[in-house]
Amino acid sequence: MAFSSYLLRKFFANPGEALRIKRAGDEVRAYAVWKLYEVLEESGLLAKLQEQPWWSFGDRDLARVVCDTLIAEGLADRAGDVIRVKRRPQRPAITTREAADFAPVFDRAFLYLPRALETGEKPPQSEVRAEMAKLLDNFATRLEMEAAVEETGLSKLGEGAVIADLYPRSGASTMVLLERTRARVIAVDPYRENLAMVERLVKLAGQEARVSYVQAPLEEAKLPEKVDAVFMAEVVHWTFNPRLALARARENVKREGFLAVAQSTYSSLGLPAAAAGLLLGAVAPPPASGELRGMIREAGFSIEKWLESLGVVIAKAAPE
Amino acid sequence: MPGGLLMMALKKEVRLACKRCGEVSLVSVHAEGVHAFVCPFCGQPHLLLVDANLGLRDFRAVSSVPARKPFDVARLRVRDERLVPTSLKPFLEAVKRGVLPPNAEEALEALSELGLLEVE
Numbered sequence: 001m002a003f004s005s006y007l008l009r010k011f012f013a014n015p016g017e018a019l020r021i022k023r024a025g026d027e028v029r030a031y032a033v034w035k036l037y038e039v040l041e042e043s044g045l046l047a048k049l050q051e052q053p054w055w056s057f058g059d060r061d062l063a064r065v066v067c068d069t070l071i072a073e074g075l076a077d078r079a080g081d082v083i084r085v086k087r088r089p090q091r092p093a094i095t096t097r098e099a100a101d102f103a104p105v106f107d108r109a110f111l112y113l114p115r116a117l118e119t120g121e122k123p124p125q126s127e128v129r130a131e132m133a134k135l136l137d138n139f140a141t142r143l144e145m146e147a148a149v150e151e152t153g154l155s156k157l158g159e160g161a162v163i164a165d166l167y168p169r170s171g172a173s174t175m176v177l178l179e180r181t182r183a184r185v186i187a188v189d190p191y192r193e194n195l196a197m198v199e200r201l202v203k204l205a206g207q208e209a210r211v212s213y214v215q216a217p218l219e220e221a222k223l224p225e226k227v228d229a230v231f232m233a234e235v236v237h238w239t240f241n242p243r244l245a246l247a248r249a250r251e252n253v254k255r256e257g258f259l260a261v262a263q264s265t266y267s268s269l270g271l272p273a274a275a276a277g278l279l280l281g282a283v284a285p286p287p288a289s290g291e292l293r294g295m296i297r298e299a300g301f302s303i304e305k306w307l308e309s310l311g312v313v314i315a316k317a318a319p320e
Numbered sequence: 321m322p323g324g325l326l327m328m329a330l331k332k333e334v335r336l337a338c339k340r341c342g343e344v345s346l347v348s349v350h351a352e353g354v355h356a357f358v359c360p361f362c363g364q365p366h367l368l369l370v371d372a373n374l375g376l377r378d379f380r381a382v383s384s385v386p387a388r389k390p391f392d393v394a395r396l397r398v399r400d401e402r403l404v405p406t407s408l409k410p411f412l413e414a415v416k417r418g419v420l421p422p423n424a425e426e427a428l429e430a431l432s433e434l435g436l437l438e439v440e
C-alpha cells in the first residue's frame with residue numbers, strides 16, 4: 001500500500017493545478033471556520049463553550065466537532081472539557097470558484113447551529129434539501145469526487161463495466177461518474193426521493209441508457225449483478241452502519257473488481273465540513289483516517305492506494 | 321396611473337396553440353424567463369421561454385411542469401441561485417443565454433423538489 005499526499009503527487013504532474021487546489025481547500029476551510037466563529041459569537045455560544053463541558057450540550061457530536069475545529073485552527077486551547085478562546089479568525093478573501101460555490105452552504109447550515117447545539121434539534125431534512133444537495137454538489141466536493149474517479153482508475157473502466165454508486169443522495173456522484181467514466185452506473189440509495197432526483201439529473205444529461213436504480217439501505221443492498229467497482233463518495237459518515245455497508249459492498253463487487261472511496265476525515269477541512277454535514281444529514285462526524293483504513297480492511301478489502309490531503313482521503317481497495 | 325402604464329407597457333398577449341390538441345389560448349406574459357403553461361382544453365403541460373422583449377423564444381410540450389394553473393402562464397424563478405447544485409448550473413446558464421435545453425422539465429422539477437423554484 002502506498003500512502004501519499006494527493007497534492008504532492010499532483011504537484012509533480014501539474015504544479016499550477018496542485019497549488020490552485022490547495023488554495024481552494026484553504027479558502028473553503030478558512031471561510032467555514034470564520035463563519036462558524038461568527039455564528040458562535042453572535043449566539044453567545046462561544047462564551048458557553050468556555051464554561052460548559054462539550055458533552056453537556058444538546059448535540060454532543062456537534063459540540064465536539066465545533067470545539068475540535070476551533071482548537072485545530074489555533075483559535076482556542078483545550079482546558080479539560082471546555083475550551084479557552086485565544087483569537088478570532090479573519091474573514092478570508094475568496095478567489096477560487098470552488099470556495100465561492102461552497103461558501104453559501106456554510107452560511108445556510110450554520111443558521112441551524114445554535115439551536116442544534118443547545119437543544120440537539122436539527123432541521124428536518126425536508127427543510128434543508130437544497131442545502132444538503134449543495135453540500136455534495138458544489139465545485140469543491142465535485143473536485144474531490146473527480147480526483148477519486150481519476151486516481152482509483154474508475155475513469156479507465158470500459159463501456160461494458162458497471163459501477164455501483166452508493167448513496168448518491170442528490171446525485172453529484174452519479175453525475176461525476178457519467179461525466180468522467182464510460183461505465184454503466186447502478187445508483188443505490190435507501191430513499192425514493194433521492195433516486196427520483198438522481199433520475200431527473202440523468203434524464204437532463206440524456207444518459208438514461210447508462211443508469212439503473214436500486215432502492216435499498218446500504219447495509220442490506222443486494223445488487224442484480226456483481227459490479228466491477230463500488231464508488232463511495234462521502235458516504236461513511238452518512239450511513240448508520242458503515243462497516244456493514246462496506247461488507248455489502250465487498251459482496252457486490254467482482255473478485256477482480258475494486259472499491260473507490262472519496263471521504264473527508266476528522267481533520268483539517270474535514271472538521272468544519274463535518275459541522276455543516278451534521279446539520280444537513282450526516283449521521284456522525286467523519287472517521288479519522290486510521291479508523292477509515294480499519295473499516296475498509298475489516299470489510300475484506302486490501303488497500304492498494306491511499307492518498308490524503310486537506311482532510312480528504314482518496315482510496316482504492318481490492319477484495320482480499 | 322404611472323404604475324398601470326408601466327404594467328401595460330411591460331405586458332404582452334401571446335397566442336399559444338396547444339402542441340397536443342391544437343386549441344389556441346391567449347395568455348399574457350409580463351416578464352422574461354421560463355414559464356409553465358397547462359392547456360385548459362386537454363391538460364397538456366408546456367414550457368415557454370420568453371426573452372427580454374417579451375418575445376416567445378421557445379414553446380414546447382413537456383411531460384410535466386412544476387405549476388398547474390390552467391388558463392394562464394406561471395413564471396418560474398430560481399429562489400436562491402447560490403444554492404443551485406453544480407449539476408444544474410449549465411441548465412440555468414443556458415436559460416440565461418435564451419436557450420431551453422432538451423429535458424428542461426427535469427431540471428425544473430429538480431429545482432422544485434429542492435425548494436429552489438418560485439412559481440409566480
Ligand SMILES: [Zn+2]
Pocket residue numbers: 338339340341342343359360361362363364
Ligand atoms: Zn391542449
